[in-house]
Amino acid sequence: MDFLTNDKLLISGAAGMIGSNMAQTAMMMRLTPNITLYDPYAPALEGVFEEMMHCGFEGFNLTFTSDVEEAFKGAKYIVSSGGAARKAGMTREDLLKGNAQIAEDFGKNVRKYCPDVNFVVVIFNPADITGLITLLYSGLKPTQVATLAALDSTRLRSELSKKFKISPDSVVNARTYGGHGEQMAVFASTTTVNGKPLTEIIGTEMLPQNDWEELRTRVVQGGANIIKLRGRSSFQSPSYLSIEMIAAAMGGKPFTWPAGTYVNDDRFKNIMMAMETVIDKSGIHYKEVKGTPEEEAELERSYKHLCDMRKEVIDLGIMPPIADWKELNPNM
């Protein structure tokens, strides 16, 4: 049948709201017939499996397991939402400790059971850090691990669309870079609105500076707003976008929203963060980000914030000092 690949896709954390949506999304997109759902919480996992069976999909070999070895063995693509959920009032950073530990285990499982995996998408927060830890412990190449960051850019697109009462399609190349946390760098200079550069609109009657600042705040707090409105953490958009990332890595339509990627160049060292990226069958690749001096400064601040979080995790003993990373993963 019409699948992108026959390789095994592992959805880790499949019992949760995001994971179960990823399962449905992956099946609807017909990525591969061979999908395995993994979650340590067996009853809800079985419930998700049942729901997928009740959809009546055709052509699938869908399995579920709470056994780590069975889940990871032979996986060629993995998407993991398997962290603790963000609760109302929590920042993404509050989740740091618990999820850093989960990421370490996740990376080690990849190394142990499926070192030949092609591509891994990590989406549990703070994703920049959990993705970095996963990369470190998995031993994979930087091109093989990506984190979800697109959500910030799509939120910028959405806010501009609502502000100007135009189709989101008329907002082109909306971009945020750096951390996928409250210290993200919201760019304006990359974006056009109805063909007009956003930077030419900001500060005019169409979008006074103050309105733009408020709009940026809504972008940054987009996740918190969903919690306020729905009484639950955002789950449909992160799962949909992360499955689009996996689809691109499988050879589907390239994914061109910013994604979190490992960056280690003259400017940003040993960090995972959102850059201008493309995900395709060869993995994730990034280009340098260019913005106005103010935007560049904001990106630097976002980078420094991530460096602080990285230090926190190193101080917690979850990651070794950077100097020792190459021992764990020579690809870094």
Added chain:
Amino acid sequence: MDFLTNDKLLISGAAGMIGSNMAQTAMMMRLTPNITLYDPYAPALEGVFEEMMHCGFEGFNLTFTSDVEEAFKGAKYIVSSGGAARKAGMTREDLLKGNAQIAEDFGKNVRKYCPDVNFVVVIFNPADITGLITLLYSGLKPTQVATLAALDSTRLRSELSKKFKISPDSVVNARTYGGHGEQMAVFASTTTVNGKPLTEIIGTEMLPQNDWEELRTRVVQGGANIIKLRGRSSFQSPSYLSIEMIAAAMGGKPFTWPAGTYVNDDRFKNIMMAMETVIDKSGIHYKEVKGTPEEEAELERSYKHLCDMRKEVIDLGIMPPIADWKELNPNM
């Protein structure tokens, strides 16, 4: 772009778990660019709209409203999950009273604001009754209103697949008919398992009579089992299947799982229930159901149970006596 139609699709009850999944499913399937999300509960509805915007879909004119007139006006296709949710321990029938009233309002809104609608799918329980009430008050033709019933047949397929440890694709034509409640008629004579008639397998070593009875019970209690496992009512499979029904009515792949349809023939009078149906661009059409004498008797019992529920609703004053239906809807 690649849409099935440009007609307006209204998703009623879009703020809930089923409705929000229907929104995502409809957008992923690219049914139509013109989708309106309606729900009386405005905050969660806005949250769902935001989530859909954050998916970054292209080519859509997605709107949301809590205003009935704005929602229904001009709708050509409607899917409604807009009832109260079933809680643990509740039977579908417990929901009868509240949801019957909601169905009456729903039907009246259709008649008032979008009498030119093409097709309506009703999925809130007890769907056989809410669908019947919707048809009555909407004034639509029986070919234009269908209810979700497929879930029982896909559950039978799933249970047989698990029992024999074979692909669900090797279970062909699994069917339940009659009510979409605990009085459904689970058929065996329509089904083949690996090419072999299920009726030839029941009572053999492969599937002793007692195992078959247990399996039937699991099918009937499939929804309750999801609540037990996930701690919430099934939402992914009902929403996915109902959007497949809408897609078929829009001219997509015909929907051939059983659906609830208005039946008024020599055998079954003035009732809505699952029959052997096809949904395509011309609406929903049914064929007579044929089974073993035992199956036919079970279907009769299911029909009688629905008649009892219908009587209950008539006694409640929500529907007039059958003799007066034609005044409300000459198509019935």
